[in-house]
Amino acid sequence: MSKLMTSVSGVRGIFGDTLTPPVVQKYVASFAAMQKKTFGKGRIIIGRDSRTTGLAMMHNIASTIMSIGLDVTDLGVVSTPTVLLAVEESDAIGGIAITASHNPPQWNAMKFVDQDGMFLAPDKAARFLQDVDQPVTWADWQSVGSMNTDFDAIQRHIDKVLNIPYLNVEAIRKQRIKVVLDSVNGAGGLISPVLLKALGCTVVGINSEPTGVFAHPAEPLNHNLTQLEDAVKAHSADIGFATDPDVDRLSIVDEHGRCIGEELSVVLAQCFVLPKKRGDIVVNLSTSMLSEDIAAKYGVKVHRSKVGEINVGKKMQEILSPIGGEGNGGIICPEVHYTRDAPAGMALILGLLAESGKTVSELVQELPKYYFAKDKLELNPSDMDGAMAKVPTILQGYRIDTQDGIKGTKDKHWIHIRKSGTEPIIRVYVESESQACSDQLCRQTIAKLKP
Template structure:
């Protein structure tokens, strides 16, 4: 029986440590994933190794040991890459032709959370169907290996270097050109895994680096989600050092947020939008993003006569849609950039390189680039999840806004030419997200308040 305190979604399993997420739970799910991945690998006649890595969270070393033992116990060899980023882990799965990957990270969640992220042999997070198939072993019973068939452990200390080399080898990243600009860059690692990765990348790109909170001990000095309201220290650092751009990452370094040269946090939606702008100069094709991403991405795509395709929230959903439509770039408005030429996963180091490439090509301050495009107000609200189904809220919203275009791929998104509202249950927290965007705060706030009003009736 699944503990209701666990959050189970396409993002894996998450919980508060000691309250739903315990070493016993971690061992059970890790063993189930290992047995599932090994069985599928044997059917394909391919390697039965699992790549294992973690972010910097305080509980990471404990769960790392538990997970490694659980994988060995089902006969999986373990390729341990230690403290790392989620995109590095995904690339390592592909590099080793592994049966899968397992990341110990709760991404942007607060310090008391941790999680397991399950990655398939293609380097993508498990689909909903794959996840259900794997989790069935938790209830049915995990087939453990006998004493002479246990897995072995191998260590790979080169995964981060390979990741950065792959980013710098992208054909439209002009490494020499970026180096010639000697950009002054500020960076806030929030004591996540990025402290051991992003400064190295910036140095390889010839930047003068001013960084804070590089200690990868997981003792976050602020809420770890890199949204604008959490980036006060980075904004101050940009102003103090005269940096031309400021970067912030979440603990597992798949999300990237920006502060412009004036010291203003411009919002994480701009990361994908600006990355899209530079990629479309070199590659023409579709752009994919999720239903909760700002229209600024549409504006950047329209500049190049390209369409934007929407997918349900969740990295794997966007990645699968990108594969289906042969997109040249995609991602999510939370600061996640996905480039198929690198891999089908959100990648903050990639985002850093693309933003510096754009600044090199444009030869103008980031603040001026942002000013060239319409400004929208996006409001991201969240409420406790009601006990009753959300269908009644969806129906009432559609009745109230009959002129809107409705998308029901993931909750309900109602869209107009200059605004939209999206209501959906979160896959990572026990909440309902209400996100709206409009040409000004009044328009966006009105849509959010309507959603709150309808949700209150279900409480």
Template sequence: MTLIKSISGIRGTIGGRVGDNLTPLDVVKFSAAYGQWIKTQRNKDNYKVVVGRDARISGKMVQSLVMQTLSGMGIHVVDLELSTTPTVEMAVTLEHADGGIILTASHNPKQWNALKLLNKHGEFLNAEEGEQILKFVEEENFEFSEVDDLGKITYHNAYIDLHIEEVLKLDLVEVERIKDAKFKVVVDAVNSTGGISIPPLLDMLGVEVVKLYCEPNGNFPHNPEPLAKHLTELSQKVKDEQADFGIAVDPDVDRLALVDEKGNMFGEEYTLVSIADYVLSRKKGSTVSNLSSSRALRDVTQKHGCTYHASAVGEVNVVAKMKEVNAVIGGEGNGGVIYPELHYGRDSLVGVALFLSLLEEKQMKVSELRQTYTSYFMAKEKIELTPTLDVDSLLNQIQEKYKGEDMTTIDGVKIDFEHNWVHLRKSNTEPIVRIYTEAKSQEEADALAQRFIFELKELTNS
């Protein structure tokens, strides 16, 4: 059982002891710290925070604690109830709110939950803001409102519909052409809020929808991370239904994975790559992904005569870089698409709409589309940390050893060799060093990862 406090929020397993797990007391303390932080941002009479949740079983309990705590601090709450992470992000700006909280543990199993915190722009907090909230949690010097000044809680159940409307208004979403194409798609929403957002979007686009686990009851039928080994039923259903492709999203609907008409994974990394290909064909500009994402995005960006940029790992870092370079598309290689014309957050709804627009334009099957992109293969390994292991020293030694190579050190150490790359970084959430590699074959990627595991262990023992 686990409780993890970090600059991006608090997450943990439900039940157990205070301070060791995500208990009601931990939820209240973290909510109060966030409320206190909200009040330091602007001096005003009325504060407003948007709160929504995915469908996991503990969500209603956790959301009630969060909202009542904020109310106790005199902060008004807009309750979206069941929602998606990108929907909450958009609602913050549409409500002119001071912030937002999403109750979701993303792809973690059902015993987990988390509070993800947003600023007034509907974007995740940066490191400095996160540190301020952690300090408030530690001090526990909270000030609550008197009885006449309690915040009001207002229920608003239309934001998923509003989110869909905003997606359909986008210039690059070819609504009528998609309708004419008569696509058939299978959707696996892992019994969370993808089931009340993705099918309605597809309905508005005239797509025939076959639902698989679209009941938002929080009983995840399989591991909720949208990886090939967890999506065997979706793959089979696509073939059985002779569908054009399959869609899988994680419980809070910010990661989009696709399955081709043969039941094969399109590849999470290639969700962003293909959508960037479409966007850049219509609108030239820079692209951004994090250092651990596929080189394929750089390839497709350069194909369109545009410039690719890499950021440190983490959505907040990707967004910051996108703003810096005025990127037209960006995201993360885990299926997270950020389209700034809509909002600065990973969003499966806009990803689906843009992918359908691309597919209609290309007039080819999903498997054929995938063959138009260079194939890269990744390996993801890790080394457990011990209390005596000096990670910074290890990474400095690797940096010195490979100083003649193309290297980036904004987040750990990434070494770009001619035909492959390796990225070594200390995890922000677990006591491990992550080792990511990419190459033109799985065997080469695996071998490169094992080589650096060996080198790190050698340095540890030297």
């Protein structure tokens, strides 16, 4: 049996194995009871990605929430940022996004959303998980909740993106940009092409049907996007976009059919936003050193947070940052909301193309060159702590940051080692001035971590 993963990122597992209906009910009941105790009677908004188990999960979750005495609004198959935005812009007291993000199709998960439309803050998430086995009070026949649907949330999300104040929609439309879009059979097929067409793009869709049977591994990494690369070349497109199943991560393919690397998505967004709205950048510890170069160009600073979009988003709120995100393709545009949002990211990148008059490859060529390597070590859950105990020795002689896992920095390179919050794996991130150096450091680090 696989391990049920519980963390600030939510609760996820393999459906029918560790993520069973009773397990789902236990966590949902605890969350609903917590929100009811904090905010009183209200409603919870739920939405799901396209996974084949999503409908069953939705019915289980909805009936549990109603049985606690709260109302439910179901958005249907939508992106995770659509769920978050719907909560933020309503009177709801919380939300649940039913998605296992980039995990394989046999997985599913619940991401719990607070009343402000952001994921639970780490301290509240910890209290929630600590109390999950406490008994709850079920509603009686007079106080059971009700359920309705809201299938307009996607359009409201699109409208919010189109109304970003500094986004020149007409300038983008005049360019008639040709885009190949890979939605990996996730929820993106229901929002991304609609947004792109509203921006005047010619859209060539691949893997657009939201079947939940992913055409390739769902994480939008370079080696998973060969089909998109080929399609960009075959259609002589200006750009290719790839998203993960819940549409909060964005990867880019240039006009020559080459993946530019997901870590450049947030960097290009910074290049577009900062000339229009100056302010400090917030990124996580594993995001490229390029952010420091971009920030220096515009006379602002970089603040680095723990990995996890809630940590980045909260810091952005605190300092009123105009742009931020994570190096995994997660772009946070506060003009839409303080959460990772691939459709918003697409609009920013298209705005950069339209206003600069440059191609993707030309924009990338202008950036300083750093080279990323990342890998993961899959372990038995019982071996995780032993592997992490080796890290101080592995990084001996580095400047150490223990804000999130352990990050070691030397001149012009760094190594970041951390336990995943969603899977029984250890992630290793490396960046340096040469691909050979980054690859070698990554391989050596993985080898030293193995039992």
